[in-house]
Amino acid sequence: MDIAGQDAELPEIRHRARYLSVLVALTFLGLAARLFYLQIVEGDSYYRMTADSIVRTVVLPAVRGQIRDHKGRVLATMVPSYDVQVLPSQLTHDAYLRLRELLGPDVEGVPTWEAIREEAEKGKDRTMVVAEDIKRDVMAQLETTLDKPGIQVVSVRRRHYPFGTLASHAIGYMNEVSAEELRTRKDEGYRSGDTVGRTGIERQWEPYLRGQKGFERMVVNRRGLRRTDVRIADLVDGPISQAAVPGNNLVLTLDMDLQRIVERALRGSRAAAAVFLDVETGRILALASKPSFDPNLMSRGLSPEAVSRILSDRLRPFRDKALADTYNPGSTFKVITASTALEEKLITLEDKVRCAGYIQVGRRRFRCTKVHKAVNLHDAIVQSCNVFFYDLGARPGMMNRLAKFANEFGLGAPSGLGLNNEQAGFVPTEEWHRAQASADGKSEGFVIGHALNTAIGEGATRVTVLQMALAYAAIANGGKLWLPQIVERVESPDGKVVEEFPPRVRRDVAVSAESLATIRSGLYGVVSDPKGTAYKARSHHIEVAGKTGTAQVYRGGRVGKDDPPLPYERVDHAWFVGYAPAAKPRIAFAVFVEHGGHGGSVAAPVAMEIVDSYFETVVPPEDRSPPRLAHHAGHGPAAGDSRLPSTVGETRPAPLPDPTSPTPPANDDPALPAGPNRKESR
């Protein structure tokens, strides 16, 4: 290294560094001059432009679309509502006491005076909502008598469900977005305080209903007052305002008249579900699940105690039992076993099986409901003879044949409605049973008993209530398996149709018209034959066809009359699935009562009541007297089945064998004229 004294170049560099000092000083002087120009010479004009001004962006909420039923009645809408807000820093104790008095004891959740003082400590500009959705008269009183600073009544919009608990699972409810969702759904534009559809239509159709928020930017001063002397364009980049776009309206296929009838008819059941469909379109006319909830209360936000109370309710009010739960179909599955047998040519219509009340397979005894003696297929459906179907179940390869036809009727796959986490259900196969056995090592693999159980709708088969209604609709309409629909069309806020959803066939079920007709005649017999399992529940106005089902829940053996009643969770499920009118089906339905007991005595009467009221009050008068099989046997669904007219002919005018029937014989008079007279005759 050089020693400084010997470096001849160093003084020269030092000399130049002096110039650098001058350059640096000049640079800073230049900057100071520029600042002088901006801040002193032009300062006042800049100050005027910016002083004391804050750009505030006001979010303009979008009005959420309405949900209406098929007849245009509003099921969900936005209504104005009034909240009471206070400025804690300005509220006096007197004013607070007076406010409490005016709100009355009914208004819950009013914060204590201490809580308000605490909030006041946090800042001058804070506001607090003390009461939501107050009544109009309270509001009027507040506005007139309470001339106190720090209290304001603010107008907001709230979701309102005019029908309350009716169809609550289908329509759904809304509540505030969670902090978690604010993170995960950021790009969808949700902000803190927004509400979002939680279940049902409100959730599934959220993007259609929601609309688009708008905004308006304005210049305000420190006190929040709007300034007009500053051009907002000088302060902000991009657009200054954007109008909110209201959400679209939905028109549902539901008919609230029918829905009301359905939920009324279920009044005696603790937990139940029911689906009513239009046989010719696959549109859902009523969709009920019980217990229901009031979406108005849900949307207002529940206290944690209320939430835990509902969640621990063993009737599971939040679960949509028509879609989100699956059950054994029980005997309602026998139509599929029958289709399989007919299509695979395993039996003829004349083949009889002798029912001795049970069938012995190896060391196991499979029981029937009673001793039916010799029964053919028709009798077996009418009387729900298990032994007949056990016999079919024991045929070679029956397990997978049943699975094939179950799939054909739409079981084991989601129906495509997509609402409320709709389940696919399950259709077991031989392979599944074998896999099951190798998986847990305990079960026995596939044995013939599995096929026997499956043939009568027990075993591992699981279905949703909607799936059963769709399958029976297909039987009723000659084999069209519909894609179920609950939304008929989307309308813009000014009423223009944005999107329409025509009925869609999911599949033509590969079962011949003859086989379906045979099954229909059996289903007709279930209700109209005195031996039929739903005969006691039959309607005297409308001819209904259907199948009862009693799905076993607890396999603890039979309960004798002297045994103590089973606990709720062990009682069988009751089914009644069918369609009406039998001669010319218009609606198909599935009524399911969870742990209700016997299908014929629990579910069937409910279904009959619904069908009766529906045709009596909802259907237009000119359609109220549908053709009856009893008169038009030759053209009925059982055409070609020679036994039906005779069966009907024998049983119809014969209420006598059943003295318990409350029906007066006059009602079965074939000469009774149809139409408006019906009501009087009742």
Place this chain on the structure above:
Amino acid sequence: MARVVSWRKLRFRFDWMLTAATLVCISLGLLNLWSAVRERQFHLFAQQLSWAAVGALLFLAVASFDYRVIARMGYLLYGVGIALLVTVLIHGKMVGGSRRWFDLGAFHLQPSELMKVLTIIALAKYIHETPALDGRTLRHILVPIFLAGLPFLLIAAQPDLGTALILALIFATVMLTARLRLKTMAGIALVVALAATPLWEYALHDYQRNRILAFINPALDPATAWQPRQAMNAVGSGRLVGKGFLQGTQIRLRSLPALWTDFPFAVWAEEWGFLGCLVVLLAYALLTLWVIKIGREARDRFGITVCVGVAAMLTWQVAVNIGMVTGLLPVVGVTLPLLSYGGSSALTVMLALGLVMNVSVRRFAY
């Protein structure tokens, strides 16, 4: 040779003036940051405070051992810097369309900041080892052009035009002070001017071109001209004495992007007015001129060149940053030394000032 690390020397010849000027700048920066972030992003203030502490330690550490050790390792350090720049181009974190940062978890390292100091050291080492009594011509400048050109291109490729520009300005300043002939400098300038046309056409990104165009003619693109207009609004509205500490309204608009890194001076100017701006400018002038003074008292060419380089870095960053805040220059993203929020920037400046302190402590032959 004396002991490499000498606390005694550091203690006896400690440059209080340099330290005081540095501390003043840091304090002004923290005060300003407090106003900018206290409401919503207080953690930024805490972070900056910790970086200031780390910077102070770095300052003392670098000052403690003989700078000739650093000179000896000059090219090695330079090589490490180049390697970092190459790596960041490949593995760096992509932010806003450019790769400038290493994501080290809590800390984002920006190697281009560090590279400015490393380039100064390399240039100083070269000038130190190649005396030229009759002034420097093209022959003497080829290696320096390479030394500064390589990082320049790597940084421009990130792309980070601001830092590349500062590097070029440091290079020019250092070479001119090291007695580069004016004729040679003019020649280079001519070549650069001629090369600028194709560069403008092909090398610049659209957004960079737009920024420069928007600066020349603000009406051209309101979206790109908007940023500097906001900054000017804030600065101008400060008038003589400002709106008072924590009273700025423009920052509350939350509309200035890169407020704490690129535009802290706008916040300062709004709240403290022209007088406050003069205080900042004086602090910078004092610091920079003192660094040059230390350089002129240095015992060798390495020492003086390092000081000149650091002074150039400080001056040009201040000039470009305040220039863009006051609408004199396009917005190119250059930090304001010691006032801007940012770890890489703060640590780099403290490292540079540590080197200057080192030169100051060892200015006399032993």
